[in-house]
Amino acid sequence: MSEGMSEHKPVAIVTGASRGIGFAVAETLAKAGYDLAICATREATVNAAAEKLLACGGQVSAHVVDVSDAEAVKIFVQGVAKQFGRLDVLVNNAGITRDGLAMRMKADDWKSVIDTNLSSVFYASQAALRPMMKARFGRIINISSVVASMGNPGQLNYCASKGGIDAMTRSLAQEVGSRGITVNAIAPGFIATDMTADLGDDAHASLNSQIPLGRLGSPQDIAAAVLFLAADSGAYITGQVLHINGGMYM
Numbered sequence: 001m002s003e004g005m006s007e008h009k010p011v012a013i014v015t016g017a018s019r020g021i022g023f024a025v026a027e028t029l030a031k032a033g034y035d036l037a038i039c040a041t042r043e044a045t046v047n048a049a050a051e052k053l054l055a056c057g058g059q060v061s062a063h064v065v066d067v068s069d070a071e072a073v074k075i076f077v078q079g080v081a082k083q084f085g086r087l088d089v090l091v092n093n094a095g096i097t098r099d100g101l102a103m104r105m106k107a108d109d110w111k112s113v114i115d116t117n118l119s120s121v122f123y124a125s126q127a128a129l130r131p132m133m134k135a136r137f138g139r140i141i142n143i144s145s146v147v148a149s150m151g152n153p154g155q156l157n158y159c160a161s162k163g164g165i166d167a168m169t170r171s172l173a174q175e176v177g178s179r180g181i182t183v184n185a186i187a188p189g190f191i192a193t194d195m196t197a198d199l200g201d202d203a204h205a206s207l208n209s210q211i212p213l214g215r216l217g218s219p220q221d222i223a224a225a226v227l228f229l230a231a232d233s234g235a236y237i238t239g240q241v242l243h244i245n246g247g248m249y250m
């Protein structure tokens with residue numbers, strides 16, 4: 001879905017924006033005046049999200065893209081830059097879990113998490129660099145996780161993917177800083193989305209007791225920080241991992 005084109009509004013891509021943190025990020029950016037391109041793997045949900053985002057004002061372009069597919073991501077990102085004539089912000093948010101203890105983890109569960117959470121960030125960032133370098137401006141914001149720093153039993157594939165994001169963030173920030181492009185990661189703690197919904201009430205109560213602020217985070221807690229990094233407020237911040245976790249990891 002796409003409506004008209006505007007010459008002057010900043011343009012942001014948010015991957016995995018059909019729900020959860022990605023949707024909250026897209027909504028916050030839309031309300032702040034960004035034109036948006038979003039993607040997810042299911043047409044019905046990504047189009048429904050785009051409908052809601054259109055109500056915030058601005059243009060919204062919705063795409064079905066599996067971010068683990070290198071060629072599809074390249075076509076998506078290059079197509080958005082061409083369609084809107086610019087690309088200011090890339091939020092690499094799409095992510096999955098396939099939990100299991102190391103002894104029993106299937107190679108497919110290792111590979112799908114690494115491909116979806118980590119390789120995707122490389123594919124999308126690489127495709128975004130050309131338009132950003134040309135404009136001598138860009139903001140790349142990667143959604144990592146607190147478990148990249150803490151570790152988590154049963155999630156070694158997920159932790160490895162997020163640790164890789166943190167390392168990639170620092171390397172890319174050093175490569176492209178001179179071109180006016182900042183690269184940062186946000187490491188959420190436990191956030192109330194579909195990803196954490198299956199944990200159950202007991203696990204939630206136990207988690208809350210380990211979080212100094214006494215609650216799970218909301219998707220908006222993360223979205224506010226994405227906007228901070230994307231806007232002028234983030235101009236001198238690069239190569240950082242910003243932890244947003246209610247104090248559960250310091």
Ligand code: NAP
Nearest residue numbers: 016018020021040041042066067094095145190191193195
């Ligand atoms: P979520 O509610 O499960 O939503 C995930 C989003 O990613 C959906 O829009 C999903 O859309 C999309 N997605 C999944 N696989 C995809 C693929 N291969 N290609 C394109 N899109 C894909 O997850 P969330 O909790 O909002 O998490 C968002 C990000 O924050 C993830 O990177 C996650 O690791 C990270 N994070 C979350 C938490 C937490 O506690 N929730 C904590 C730390 C970090 P479809 O299903 O339609 O494809």
